[in-house]
Amino acid sequence: MKNKNRIQAKDLITVGIFTAIMMVVRIISSFLGVIPIVNAIITVPVCIAVGPVYMLFLTKVKKMWMITIMAGITGIFMSVFGWAWFCAAIALVCGLIADFITKLGNYQSYKLGLAGYCVYSLWWIAPVLPVWFQPGFLDNMRESMGAEFVQAYSTLMPIWMLPVLIVVTIISALIGGLLGKRMMKKHFVRSGIA
Amino acid sequence: MICFQDVSFQYEAQKEKAGVTNINFTIKPGEFVLFCGLSGSGKSTISRLINGLASNFYEGRLAGEILLAGKDIKNKPLYEISQSVASVFQNPRSQFFATDTNGELAFGCENMGLPVNEIDERVEEAVSFFHVENLLGRNLFCLSGGEKQRIACASSYSMDPDIFVLDEPSSNLDYRSIEDLKIVLTKIKEQGKTVVIIEHRLYYLMDLVDRVFYMEDGSIKEEFSNAQFRRLNYATRSKMGLRIINFNELYEYQGNCKACSVSSGQQQFELENVSVTHKNESRGKRKVLNIPRLALPQHEIIALIGHNGAGKSTLARTICGLQKHAKGTVRIERDAVARKKRIHKSYLVMQDVNHQLFTENVKEELILGMKNPDYDKFNQILEKMDLSQYQEQHPMALSGGQKQRVAIAAAMTSGKEVIILDEPTSGLDYRQMVNFSELLQEVSDTSKITMVITHDIEFIINCCTVVVKMEAGNVAEVYSKRDGTLTTEHIIDVIQNLEDNESLKYRRKG
Amino acid sequence: MEQRKEKTKKGFWLDPRSKLLIILSMNGLVVTGVENWVLSLIVVFLGVLLMLSKYVRSAVKFMLTFAVLLFIEIIVWHYVTTGPMVYIIVFTGLVKKFIPAIMSAMVFIYTTTVSELASALARMHVPEKMILPILVILRFFPTVQEEWDCIKDAMKMRGIGNGVKSVLSPMRSMEYTLVPLISTSVKTGEELSASALTRGLGAPVKRTNSCQVGFSWPDFLVIAVAAVFFVLITF
Numbered sequence: 001m002k003n004k005n006r007i008q009a010k011d012l013i014t015v016g017i018f019t020a021i022m023m024v025v026r027i028i029s030s031f032l033g034v035i036p037i038v039n040a041i042i043t044v045p046v047c048i049a050v051g052p053v054y055m056l057f058l059t060k061v062k063k064m065w066m067i068t069i070m071a072g073i074t075g076i077f078m079s080v081f082g083w084a085w086f087c088a089a090i091a092l093v094c095g096l097i098a099d100f101i102t103k104l105g106n107y108q109s110y111k112l113g114l115a116g117y118c119v120y121s122l123w124w125i126a127p128v129l130p131v132w133f134q135p136g137f138l139d140n141m142r143e144s145m146g147a148e149f150v151q152a153y154s155t156l157m158p159i160w161m162l163p164v165l166i167v168v169t170i171i172s173a174l175i176g177g178l179l180g181k182r183m184m185k186k187h188f189v190r191s192g193i194a
Numbered sequence: 195m196i197c198f199q200d201v202s203f204q205y206e207a208q209k210e211k212a213g214v215t216n217i218n219f220t221i222k223p224g225e226f227v228l229f230c231g232l233s234g235s236g237k238s239t240i241s242r243l244i245n246g247l248a249s250n251f252y253e254g255r256l257a258g259e260i261l262l263a264g265k266d267i268k269n270k271p272l273y274e275i276s277q278s279v280a281s282v283f284q285n286p287r288s289q290f291f292a293t294d295t296n297g298e299l300a301f302g303c304e305n306m307g308l309p310v311n312e313i314d315e316r317v318e319e320a321v322s323f324f325h326v327e328n329l330l331g332r333n334l335f336c337l338s339g340g341e342k343q344r345i346a347c348a349s350s351y352s353m354d355p356d357i358f359v360l361d362e363p364s365s366n367l368d369y370r371s372i373e374d375l376k377i378v379l380t381k382i383k384e385q386g387k388t389v390v391i392i393e394h395r396l397y398y399l400m401d402l403v404d405r406v407f408y409m410e411d412g413s414i415k416e417e418f419s420n421a422q423f424r425r426l427n428y429a430t431r432s433k434m435g436l437r438i439i440n441f442n443e444l445y446e447y448q449g450n451c452k453a454c455s456v457s458s459g460q461q462q463f464e465l466e467n468v469s470v471t472h473k474n475e476s477r478g479k480r481k482v483l484n485i486p487r488l489a490l491p492q493h494e495i496i497a498l499i500g501h502n503g504a505g506k507s508t509l510a511r512t513i514c515g516l517q518k519h520a521k522g523t524v525r526i527e528r529d530a531v532a533r534k535k536r537i538h539k540s541y542l543v544m545q546d547v548n549h550q551l552f553t554e555n556v557k558e559e560l561i562l563g564m565k566n567p568d569y570d571k572f573n574q575i576l577e578k579m580d581l582s583q584y585q586e587q588h589p590m591a592l593s594g595g596q597k598q599r600v601a602i603a604a605a606m607t608s609g610k611e612v613i614i615l616d617e618p619t620s621g622l623d624y625r626q627m628v629n630f631s632e633l634l635q636e637v638s639d640t641s642k643i644t645m646v647i648t649h650d651i652e653f654i655i656n657c658c659t660v661v662v663k664m665e666a667g668n669v670a671e672v673y674s675k676r677d678g679t680l681t682t683e684h685i686i687d688v689i690q691n692l693e694d695n696e697s698l699k700y701r702r703k704g
Numbered sequence: 705m706e707q708r709k710e711k712t713k714k715g716f717w718l719d720p721r722s723k724l725l726i727i728l729s730m731n732g733l734v735v736t737g738v739e740n741w742v743l744s745l746i747v748v749f750l751g752v753l754l755m756l757s758k759y760v761r762s763a764v765k766f767m768l769t770f771a772v773l774l775f776i777e778i779i780v781w782h783y784v785t786t787g788p789m790v791y792i793i794v795f796t797g798l799v800k801k802f803i804p805a806i807m808s809a810m811v812f813i814y815t816t817t818v819s820e821l822a823s824a825l826a827r828m829h830v831p832e833k834m835i836l837p838i839l840v841i842l843r844f845f846p847t848v849q850e851e852w853d854c855i856k857d858a859m860k861m862r863g864i865g866n867g868v869k870s871v872l873s874p875m876r877s878m879e880y881t882l883v884p885l886i887s888t889s890v891k892t893g894e895e896l897s898a899s900a901l902t903r904g905l906g907a908p909v910k911r912t913n914s915c916q917v918g919f920s921w922p923d924f925l926v927i928a929v930a931a932v933f934f935v936l937i938t939f
Contacts, residue, residue: 007833009836009900009901009905009906012833012836012840013836013837013840013893013896013897013900013905016836016837016838016839016844017844017890017896019841020840020841020845020848021844021886021889021890024848025882025885025886028881049882052886053886065833069833069834073834073837073838073841079731080727080728080731183882187554187588187883187887188886190588191588191591191887192591193590193887193890246902247901247902251897251901271906272901272902273901273904273906273907273908275902276901276902277904279902280902281899281903283895283898285895288847288899291839291896291900291903291905292818292819293817293842293843293846294817296819297817297819297820297822297915300819300914300915301819301900301903302903302904303912304912304913305905305907306904306907307907307912308912310914313912313914314914349903350903353903353904511857514861516860516861537860538863540861542857542861546854546888548884548888548891549854549855549857549888550861550884551887552862552880552883552884562862562864590887608862
């Protein structure tokens with residue numbers, strides 16, 4: 001008898017496919033989103049565009065760990081591409097929390113799924129954290145990007161920017177989720193993809 | 195070997211393929227059985243029931259008993275069933291898990307956890323059995339449709355199954371590749387394996403099948419032995435919606451080819467010095483398309499034929515303006531038309547329809563193309579294409595054949611001057627193909643150029659008035675009904691001899 | 705069997721792990737200061753790798769882009785010291801640092817087959833549950849690329865997604881773009897799944913990876929060069 005709660009090969013393939021689609025959508029919606037420092041501003045279109053994909057993914061998620069694995073792999077991919085390694089760790093943690101939140105609703109509740117998505121989206125801010133929390137980071141950046149850039153950047157990113165970023169990300173995620181819901185109703189459910 | 199007792203299966207999601215009811219049959223070991231019927235008759239569901247996808251992968255309600263070699267497979271997991279049942283699907287592109295041929299050949303055995311040397315042995319055996327040595331170490335994305343299907347068969351074969359289930363394997367293949375597939379199937383049969391095949395195209399199977407099951411509306415309507423099936427005359431089979439079983443029957447086609455009513459021998463669509471050079475990453479530069487001059491008459495239905503890689507798609511894309519680096523001039527009625535303008539004037543219906551459906555219901559989809567919606571014409575097209583009852587449905591929810599019809603209908607409602615279709619009849623049964631031909635003839639009256647890339651001989655004979663044959667990037671010949679060069683015999687001969695070097699080598703090893 | 709091994713090893717071949725190491729060594733690039741000459745060397749090195757793998761055109765494209773960005777940064781920088789132009793130049797400076805990362809990724813994606821990656825990951829003792837999704841992603845990329853191209857063409861035909869109309873209604877354009885992309889990807893994924901499962905994927909046995917991978921002298925050479933770059937970048 002199959003154990004309905006264990007992750008099966010079919011689930012892993014689903015995770016792989018949706019991770020791939022999300023990465024592609026990300027790349028298309030924000031060509032610049034890969035640059036770790038600049039990307040904080042780009043979270044808006046990214047979160048909105050990825051929203052429908054994530055919502056669709058949720059309809060296939062019925063077990064624990066799928067969201068976590070998805071987040072983990074995305075984090076690892078981004079880290080391999082030049083984001084600091086702690087970002088992958090944050091991605092994993094955000095994914096895990098999102099997984100738990102979604103699980104609370106037994107993977108059926110739209111609202112909890114949306115909440116999970118918001119939490120998951122927060123990891124996009126991770127690369128910017130060193131600006132405030134890692135001593136010496138700005139000096140490093142000065143070396144690599146030039147003094148003027150750091151100047152301009154610092155004025156844009158005072159410490160109170162962090163909660164602003166968090167709020168902006170959550171709002172974008174909410175919009176993305178709502179867009180996702182609309183697309184689900186209009187397209188995916190009716191076409192049977194969901 | 196395979197025994198279905200009172201089997202019924204209904205998909206949970208309504209949008210999936212048709213379910214089946216009250217299926218009863220017994221297939222003996224070593225038999226070669228064909229399931230045929232109109233689109234939507236439930237044939238694919240039978241294949242999914244045999245290989246276990248029906249309840250393990252596609253959710254639904256299953257009733258009855260399915261016995262393979264005496265054992266009920268209802269509660270067996272897929273990986274267990276896969277050890278006795280091999281499946282070959284329609285779409286080569288999404289069939290492969292690996293990216294190279296060697297990886298794909300070993301895939302099944304790897305999943306079984308066999309030790310490496312045993313895998314190597316089995317793969318070697320499959321490779322020599324199917325003569326695919328020349329395909330080793332190649333990138334799967336670069337193979338032709340026929341080559342991909344051979345690899346798919348070899349890969350399944352290395353798992354040493356007793357049963358082979360094939361779901362419309364010839365769908366995307368040209369004549370030569372189908373011949374190769376036939377050789378492969380003959381070998382499998384000679385080994386004593388049981389084969390269940392779902393097909394529209396029947397002619398290549400006539401020497402192989404032992405029994406034929408005809409399905410309609412989800413149940414088996416009739417059963418025939420090979421001899422009985424052959425005795426059915428052409429007219430009966432056409433009514434059943436089935437295609438020809440041998441090429442001689444093509445002569446019985448009256449062909450609904452009307453002589454072109456809007457005579458337009460003078461007005462022409464010309465290509466001058468058109469060439470496309472492909473700077474392929476690994477193979478260097480080569481001219482994929484090289485046409486010094488080609489003049490196409492307007493208001494005729496033009497069939498574009500040629501072996502795989504001959505440049506048909508490239509030519510179509512060039513005419514439509516999609517091919518970015520095409521050189522040369524394209525003239526419509528003497529005026530050269532620039533590439534970007536050609537895009538506005540053309541419509542290309544691609545082979546994979548899923549890329550072309552954008553809206554949330556069929557009605558919207560057709561209106562998307564229309565500049566000034568003409569609702570009478572619109573309804574007429576819907577009816578002719580058998581789509582009226584699907585107006586409000588989401589295009590993606592329809593079956594493959596229905597989606598194709600939607601894409602074609604959208605081409606027709608667009609009213610564009612140049613309409614090109616790439617293999618539009620591959621998933622259509624006989625009745626649908628005839629309807630489509632009729633509709634196409636109406637279209638060719640209004641649009642200037644109507645061109646179809648096709649392998650479908652029946653379709654060509656049914657309604658095409660001009661045939662352009664391509665070979666290695668050049669236009670080899672042009673046949674036309676108008677000047678008598680296009681006859682049934684001629685076309686059959688040409689289609690059967692479309693050949694490229696690769697398949698010639700394979701056939702010699704035989 | 706000999707035939708099979710021979711055919712796969714002809715030409716220039718690197719173990720997937722070497723390619724991964726290359727990508728990793730580029731890791732530090734983005735956030736640390738690196739002199740232009742080091743950067744140029746790296747780009748040339750990666751360009752050579754791409755060319756050896758027969759992707760000459762891509763190699764040239766990347767190297768050219770890099771050269772242009774470098775040009776903008778060095779030469780133009782001299783003449784423009786104030787105003788908004790500064791931000792643009794700083795920006796191009798940023799982007800040029802990404803070229804090595806992208807190139808190393810391309811080297812990996814273009815030249816690694818799914819079965820090679822599977823074998824390499826298994827050897828690195830990556831948990832099986834993570835290997836499968838990663839393989840699917842690698843398998844998926846070329847397919848998605850093809851599908852995206854087709855969708856773009858279809859959109860051109862229908863006159864949607866470009867021009868003034870689409871900028872005015874971005875939501876609709878996004879819908880037209882995303883829906884077919886997601887739908888076809890999911891459908892392809894389903895078919896892929898079904899096909900893999902009917903060939904026994906998911907059996908509760910340890911999967912064998914029969915693809916031969918291993919280090920040979922090109923790998924050692926490449927790893928050495930990557931190590932040198934890594935040192936240059938970090939210190």
